[in-house]
Amino acid sequence: MEIKAITLGDMGTNCYLVSGKSGAVVIDPAVNSAEVTEFLKKNENKERLILITHAHFDHIGGAKTLSEETDTKIGIGEFDNDGLSNPNKNLSQLFGVDLTHFSADILFKDGEKFSVGDLEFEVIYTSGHTEGGVCYLLNDNLFSGDTLFYESIGRTDFPTGDLRKLINSVHKLFELDGKIKVFSGHGPSTDIDHEKQFNPYIR
Numbered sequence: 001m002e003i004k005a006i007t008l009g010d011m012g013t014n015c016y017l018v019s020g021k022s023g024a025v026v027i028d029p030a031v032n033s034a035e036v037t038e039f040l041k042k043n044e045n046k047e048r049l050i051l052i053t054h055a056h057f058d059h060i061g062g063a064k065t066l067s068e069e070t071d072t073k074i075g076i077g078e079f080d081n082d083g084l085s086n087p088n089k090n091l092s093q094l095f096g097v098d099l100t101h102f103s104a105d106i107l108f109k110d111g112e113k114f115s116v117g118d119l120e121f122e123v124i125y126t127s128g129h130t131e132g133g134v135c136y137l138l139n140d141n142l143f144s145g146d147t148l149f150y151e152s153i154g155r156t157d158f159p160t161g162d163l164r165k166l167i168n169s170v171h172k173l174f175e176l177d178g179k180i181k182v183f184s185g186h187g188p189s190t191d192i193d194h195e196k197q198f199n200p201y202i203r
């Protein structure tokens with residue numbers, strides 16, 4: 001299994017390209033990207049899926065076109081699907097970004113497990129940065145979106161943000177095995193142990 005991070009768009013969003021023996025996944029296609037499209041095309045013999053951690057414009061901007069160009073379905077947490085077509089919730093209005101509205105094909109529930117080829121994921125519902133944000137756990141790798149960053153946490157001053165919920169969500173992540181690597185929506189990767197020790201927002 002290989003995880004490749006590429007940073008896309010004006011907000012410096014981390015988009016992750018995950019490839020296994022028989023599965024390939026793109027997490028948070030921030031903007032249209034030839035490299036991301038190429039990744040799914042070259043893996044067309046595998047089962048494929050586009051995953052979205054939360055419905056903010058800087059994580060979803062490339063999803064619709066990518067889905068159409070590569071014939072790949074899109075999955076998101078069940079409570080953030082409406083944000084994909086809501087310019088207030090997805091912040092495209094606030095940031096003046098032209099975004100094609102769409103709806104996901106698969107809506108995940110908290111704790112749901114699913115596989116994409118040999119890649120086995122678990123959904124962890126992490127409300128707070130947005131109402132319906134989720135993290136995706138793949139073996140010892142957590143894709144944390146804008147819930148948990150290296151020594152930081154996500155903003156809660158956008159529509160549907162809630163600091164109390166976000167802190168509860170991060171506590172939930174801190175119950176995971178300490179050695180789990182954390183691949184965030186922005187900035188460097190980290191791990192659960194490091195954040196338990198050094199994250200200044202969680203006490």
Ligand SMILES: [Zn+2]
Binds near residue numbers: 054056146
């Ligand atoms: Zn966000």
